[in-house]
Amino acid sequence: MTARAEPPTTPVLRVDGVSRDFGGLRALDDVSFTVTEGEILGVIGPNGAGKTTLLNIMSGFLPPTSGDVAYRGRSILGRSPDALARSGLVRSFQDGQNFPGLTVAETLTAAALSQGSLRHAEREATRVIDELGLGPRARLLPDQLSLPDRKLLEIARCMVMRPTVMLLDEVMAGLTLAEAEVPMVAVESLRQTGVTFVLIEHVMPVVTRLADRLVVLDFGSLLAEGHPGEVLRDERVQNSYLGVAHAEG
Secondary structure (H helix, E strand, O other): OOOOOOOOOOEEEEEEEEEEEEOOEEEEEEEEEEEEOOOEEEEEOOOOOOHHHHHHHHOOOOOOOEEEEEEOOEEOOOOOHHHHHHOOEEEOOOOOOOOOOOOHHHHHHHHHHHHOOHHHHHHHHHHHHHHHOOHHHOOOOHHHOOHHHHHHHHHHHHHOOOOOEEEEEOOOOOOOHHHHHHHHHHHHHHHHOOOEEEEEOOOHHHHHHHOOEEEEEEOOEEEEEEOHHHHHHOHHHHHHHHHHHHHHO
16 A cells, blocks of 8 residues: 655645536535645545536536636636646546447547647557556457456546546446555556546545545535544534445445
């Protein structure tokens, strides 16, 4: 297990009073927090708490009803997800973002094209395939991969874009702890190179191993924030989320 370094204190992302309404439903309600450069911030909460909505707003896929998100001191409002990805703010998706008929290597090349020429994209795809040990699966279609390899491919798709910030949406979901080891090591290794992470995750051993800080959402509101040990001992968190998580396994 990689030793956890103390994260720097320079904000790279700032969520400021973000709310989001869908018709008469308020999915997020006045949520504020910062993400400091080089840290791993875990976002947890029960299903329906607003976690993926928050990630969609932070990555430019969804505008907030009110509030703002700033990346490196500049509001992201009005900026497209592609523009944000080119500037280093990259996200994963729970169901993957693959192109029908493309192999693993071709999928990663296509993702890297947003950052440069075809030659550059092919070079980046090869680099990431080698780093993550995906070489034996490079010529397979994503649908032919095992679940752990599909999860690893989603991390790889982010990596080829040379991100400064990675927003990971339940990238370990459905994996056993043994299967999650390779993706966790990949996150830890990237963190050591200075990549910042916002990690939505339900698997508590993954959260406690990786996260420097936790943000807990409940019914769209910020319930708790702080060091994982303190947050997970919070009685409100125990009542609203951890009891459910433990009951579901």
